[in-house]
Amino acid sequence: MNGVLDMMDRIQILQQNLQSNEIDGALIVSAIDVYYYSGTRQNALLWVPASGDPYLLVKKSFSRAFQESFLANVEPLKSLKELQKYIGQAKKIGLTLDVLPAQTYFYYQKLLPECIFQDISTLVREQRSIKSSAELEIMRKSASILCQIFKEVPDFLRPGVREIDLAAEFEYRARKAGHEGLIRLRAFNQELHSGHVLAGKNAAFPSFFDGPVGGKGLSAPYPQGPSRDVVQLNVPIVFDFVCVYEGYMVDMTRIFCLGDLDNKLKQAFNAALEIQNTLVQNLKPGAVSGQLFDQACSIAEKYGLQDNFMGYKEEQARFVGHGVGLELDELPVIALGVKNALLANQTIALEPKFIFPELGVVGIENTYLVTEQGGEKLTALDDVIFYL
């Protein structure tokens, strides 16, 4: 599909959603949402009326936004005071209040005293969760870069190296292969640099990160990811990495080992595979997220591993998969109690993992496309533990 046509569709779908929610127009404020609807990630606001032409209002850089965007109306915005002119008679305005700072919200309220603001975070995030063929093509490329770097791990994983050395080696190769580096997360206070290399017990370190695995990190202000510890023999070494290519992310995890693993860990890895393979069969439009999570928990329980699934005991995360795309924490979330049904062409990182405080972490993560036939794997690498 042609990229520009694809992007014009996005505006039309947003307009339909605005109309059916009786919202007069959306003021798109988050840079990555602006990119999604306009084709440029300059510093700009995008005004999308429920019907009629959108306006891209650019703070910096105008010349570049003008060149990059496929929209017809790209104009410089010298001051937010000019906003009223574009918004005209619209009264009910949609804003993504999940990311807009309160300070800016109040400033908009002051500038547009006649307007009522409505939260359209979920509406935008749901639209973005469904990927077009153009987006999928990019994600497949992102996945192929990431798989390639995973295949190179045996070239640099050696006894005596530190976790941070392994992360540096992985990041170095990924950057040279086109990884854009910065990992965009939508949730307030969540953050991640490239990914995790965590060996043995360090992988089981609890963390602020909204995931099953966090790591020890380098310091208290950066308490996540690789540490300066040397990786040991006969422990699981978790490589959980993200590649960003043309803005789109894929996420995957494989376990490597210098030597051999405890049978308990091998069995837990098999449980993770069983969870993955069961869920993948059901990764179809209409499947209910919460039910998929329950399925995963049942399998964990069957193996007697319910206390180790997605965290240890009180540190457990209550999800097993998350949407990926322009952000790492997209919809849908395969989590406890979520009643939403999956939609065709959503892209989901499934990551069943088991955490053993004394031994480390085993599990698997691949990025899938939701199809009528079940999950289609985008991250084409063997689902095995790599023993070196």
Place this chain on the structure above:
Amino acid sequence: MNGVLDMMDRIQILQQNLQSNEIDGALIVSAIDVYYYSGTRQNALLWVPASGDPYLLVKKSFSRAFQESFLANVEPLKSLKELQKYIGQAKKIGLTLDVLPAQTYFYYQKLLPECIFQDISTLVREQRSIKSSAELEIMRKSASILCQIFKEVPDFLRPGVREIDLAAEFEYRARKAGHEGLIRLRAFNQELHSGHVLAGKNAAFPSFFDGPVGGKGLSAPYPQGPSRDVVQLNVPIVFDFVCVYEGYMVDMTRIFCLGDLDNKLKQAFNAALEIQNTLVQNLKPGAVSGQLFDQACSIAEKYGLQDNFMGYKEEQARFVGHGVGLELDELPVIALGVKNALLANQTIALEPKFIFPELGVVGIENTYLVTEQGGEKLTALDDVIFYL
């Protein structure tokens, strides 16, 4: 100074500021502010009453926050509904509305219907801008790592390499030396991955980034930083990098060149040095930021370079320096019209740069400490163009 004592002082200073602003207490919500006041960057809220003991209320990970924080009262927060219990009779509550998402703000409003919220963003940011001796010690270490990597540039800057290769090499060495990777920025929609390597014209590419230099980048969704272009001979190659060590950043820029540069660029580099050296003499408590910026502009004008200073013509940024510390965009800002006076022990990256659309960018950046004797340079590397 002992780190823990240092952090206790921070709480006391915040409490004094709350009292003098007649605010009953601060609910600290941003992870890095929570770290600053509590010693842990887990997922937590910090309640600091105007007088009395603060409470750290931890969402995830409690066990780790309990271990990391120096505060006496560290408690798990199962639900935000428990907040009222801690806030008690306090009515006027300070929040950093510059970063708190509007959605969360409205949720707090619902949970605490009796409370009035007041923006304390500037109060917190101003306190954080003044560094203790413990913080400065960390920043000196961060600077020494960064300078070391700059010294290694001649080892990997060769004809035929691409900008992205140079970035990968720099990042690789920095990571192995302890660079924590993720660069924290406070401003909405601003972001940066490690730094910039930009050669020739590419450095003059306009960008969304709130800085003089942005670069071409790898794609429209990541339109900043290094590109896949091969660096040419006889052009200025800008290395603008940040090191994060124990959470604290320093920022510096040097120009490298394979061959020789146009005299116009050499003269502009001298102008940048003159601006730096003039401003450094005045980097004293009491100096007014806007006047320092005006001084910089006067020197640019003296050289006939007013259209090239900090951006080209309509793309010009109106600042020449920014605070650095736990975030890259801290206070103070040395910018047009800013009436604030500098304070002792603020840390500032000064970055006078000249942009020539057809030739590239020259300039310099160092991180300084504001002292009674003027700016003390933390980034100890020669202020020269490195010809290879």
